[in-house]
Amino acid sequence: MLWTIIGILIILWILGMVFHLAAGFIHILLVIAVILIIVNVIKGRSSRT
Numbered sequence: 606m607l608w609t610i611i612g613i614l615i616i617l618w619i620l621g622m623v624f625h626l627a628a629g630f631i632h633i634l635l636v637i638a639v640i641l642i643i644v645n646v647i648k649g650r651s652s653r654t
Contacts, residue, residue, distance in 0.1 A: 607645065611638045 618635050 607641065611642065614638050 614635050618632070621632075
């Protein structure tokens with residue numbers, strides 16, 4: 606589910622760069638997605654030890 610959202614956000618981000626559609630909102634969502642990925646990776650590594 607998370608990877609689907611990330612993929613959609615990346616596509617929207619690229620479209621936003623090309624067509625300048627809601628670029629600020631898409632950048633904010635992309636930053637949130639990156640933060641969620643980092644938190645997910647950190648939690649995944651700490652639970653394996």
